[in-house]
Amino acid sequence: MKIPLSYIVRNLWTRRVTTLLTAGGMGLVVFVFAAVLMLDAGLRRTLVGTGSYDNALLMRQGSQTEIQSILYRDQASLVETMPEVARSASGDALVSREIVALIAIPKRGSDKPANVVVRGVSPTGVGLRPQVHLTHGRMFRPGTSEIVAGSGVVDGFEGVELGVPLRFAGREWLIVGTFEGGKSGFDSEVWGDVEQMVQAFRRQTFSSMLVRLRQRDEFASFRDRIATDQRLTLEVKPEPVFYEDQSRSLSQFISILGVTLSAIFSIGAMIGAMITMYAAVANRTGEIGTLRALGFRRSSILAAFLAESVLLALLGGIVGLLLASFLQAFTVTTMNFQSFSQLAFGFDLTPRIVLITLAFSVAMGIVGGFLPSVRASRLEIVDALRAA
Amino acid sequence: MGHLLKLVFRNIFRHKLRSFLTMLGLVVAILAFGLLQTVVQAWYAGADMASATRLITRNATSLVFPVPIYYRERIRAIGGVKAVAVSNWFGGIYKDQSFGNFFPQFAVDHDIWFDLFPEFRTSPQELLAWKHDRRGAMVGRQLAIEHGFKVGDTIALKGAIFPGTWEFNVSGIYEPKDETTITRQMYFHWDYLNERLKQLFPKRAESAGLFVVQITDGSRAAEVSQAIDREFRNSLAETLTETEKAFQLGFVAQTETIVMAVRIVSFVVIVIIFAVVANTMAMTARERLAEHATLKALGFSPGFVGALIVGESVLITLMGGVAGIAATFPVAQGFKALLGAMFPVFHVTGDTVGMQLAAALAVGVLAGLVPSYRASRVRIVEGLRHIG
Secondary structure, three states: OOOOHHHHHHHHHHOHHHHHHHHHHHHHHHHHHHHHHHHHHHHHHHHHOOOOOOEEEEEEOOOOOOOOOOEOHHHHHHHHOOOOEOEOOOOOEOEEEEEEEEEEEEEOOOOOEEEEEEEEEOHHHOOOOOOOEEEEEOOOOOOOOEEEEEHHHHHHEOOOOOOOEEEEOOEEEEEEEEEEOOOOHHHHEEEEEHHHHHHHOOOOOEOEEEEEEOOHHHHHHHHHHHHHOOOOOEEEEEHHHHHHHHHHHHHHHHHHHHHHHHHHHHHHHHHHHHHHHHHHHHHOHHHHHHHHHOOOOHHHHHHHHHHHHHHHHHHHHHHHHHHHHHHHHOEEEEEEOOOOEEEEEEOOOOHHHHHHHHHHHHHHHHHHHHHHHHHHHHOOHHHHHHHO | OHHHHHHHHHHHOOOHHHHHHHHHHHHHHHHHHHHHHHHHHHHOHHHHHOOOOEEEEEEOOOOOOOEEOOHHHHHHOOOOEEEEEEEEEOOEEEOOOOHHHOOOEEEEOOOOHHHHOOOEEOOHHHHHHHHHOOOEEEEEHHHHHHHOOOOOOEEEEEEOOOOOEEEEEEEEEEEEOOOOOOOOOEEEEHHHHHHHHHHHOHHHOOEEOEEEEEEOOHHHHHHHHHHHHHHOOOOOOOEEEEEHHHHHHHHHHHOHHHHHHHHHHHHHHHHHHHHHHHHHHHHHHHHOHHHHHHHHHOOOOHHHHHHHHHHHHHHHHHHHHHHHHHHHHHHHHHHHHHHOOOOOOOOOOHHHHHHHHHHHHHHHHHHHHHHHHHHHHOOHHHHHHOOO
16 A cells, blocks of 8 residues: 555645755755756857858868968868859859957956957858848948957957947957857857958968858768868868867866766755655654554555655755756856857756756655665564654 | 753764764765865966066967067067066877867977976976977976876877977976976977978968066066057057966956856855755754753753754864865865866865865854754743653
């Protein structure tokens, strides 16, 4: 015979303060746990969302980031002639020769400058990234010192506003538009005309090149063609793969830190649950004896106390998740170690994270409640009744 | 007073398991708190090492842009400047791109570098050998331990910024002055880098990543910085000069969000353990209501009863706290061995220990306050009627 659930719930209700404190402690652990998972998911979505498998990115061999890369004009022209490259109706290659540089702008609310990515793109380059669309103003005109700024830069940095000039590379660049990159890494960039920027930064070369492929599955033949051409010392990656590589170390760092913290914190919360459940068993010794005398089995008692502990933990889990869900309103801007530039990303609460978090809190409840439940089920009827 | 202490002590051992679990929770929480505080401090290790008489001059646009090498002579000519040394970030890959194999390498002015950084202890013979070997490298003690580098070894690096394979001979190993000195980097001759660049990429040669400027008088730092920047105003590469400390703090500011998160989380763990201890004390006080009423009936003051509970709470947290502090040191050692790549300086300071102790004490007092207030206010008749 099973002990009814309402009995278990009422037990928790009777000891409201204790229930609240224990569940509150567990809720905080769950909050930290969920926050880390959400941050990692947000980072991944930002960087993976930055690319499309229709595009391939070319950089110099051995360079890990676009900033380190150098791509010569003749190399770019050569790549444009390859058959795998998609063409517009008028026969122009759909490629963007790009220059990527870092400039230092003060972060909003502090006078400390942080690195922002400036990207010079070809006129076709904007079209190669369909997730980017203007929110205010207009696109920069090729051949002018005009730029457009991503929403992450506008929100996170001082003095980046529509109609305001930004000074770098010895020139004033007028911000004529702001754009939204669909929560991708482009949100944290400033875009302008590539030829203007090559001149302003006094370079003769580009940093990288983005190519729209005629067909997605032609990537392999495109890669082989580039690898076998002696004149090209270039490396090619599908765009999403490149951005995933960029996020690897930051993502690794966040998960290692988060998992370690959650593990340590959960020990504390489980001890809290254990204390509460031991006290519950001690206080209700007489009650347990009565239940046994009424004919409830040891296994039922074990199940009832375990269920109480799990319920307690689940309560904490839900509180923690609720708290964590508010984090979705925040955006984090920090330095991506690999690209050495600021990246804005949010907290992303996915169904998978909800499930993992709830499973984590149930596990805390089971581990914390197991020993006390075993003790409850082991009590002898006579001793238990005498204790009352 | 004697009675009080005796009673408090006896009370702790009444519920051995509960007290033990609570203390265990405290050990974990205080340990986690201490480690997180140390992580925050480790973040500032570079800035802590900075000297007041060293300035950093670099390209005003951002760090990734070089400065012409001939600036060195012009800076040296400025009043108040004692010495100038070039330093280029090399960014070579050792073995593979994994996080653990990453370490910073700098191409520097070999003839004066170690005069500028007295916190690195070198042996005169090794230093001389380094100065005479064009491909020689000086390796920090910690780096040498991590990878087993010995004098005479060859280190091969794959260039990510400067393509090709670069080989260096370990001429010497420098030692830290104290535990705040970072010795997880490698220095080699800037001349060697420049010579090879002249052959391979002549356009990228003759340039400096940044200059370390030693000044005669630390109090004139602001004035000399301005003088240097004035010298290069409206030139092709305008400079930004700041104290070494400000320069290092600039790096910290780039990752400020992470530091902030770690700091917040370190206080969350204290709140979690507070919930656990408060719960323990609330349960304990509730169980002993009749006992407290008896004490009052015997003539003990409400203050005595209150002190009994707060005393017990503080004693438990202090015992747990001290054990937690004791555990912090060996765990920090292990942490450093594991994450040396991330935190080359990981040193538990006196401040941290003080904060740990204060946190334990605060948790003890606060957790005991509410139940103690209730117990001191309980009416004797009601308390005696109450059954445990």
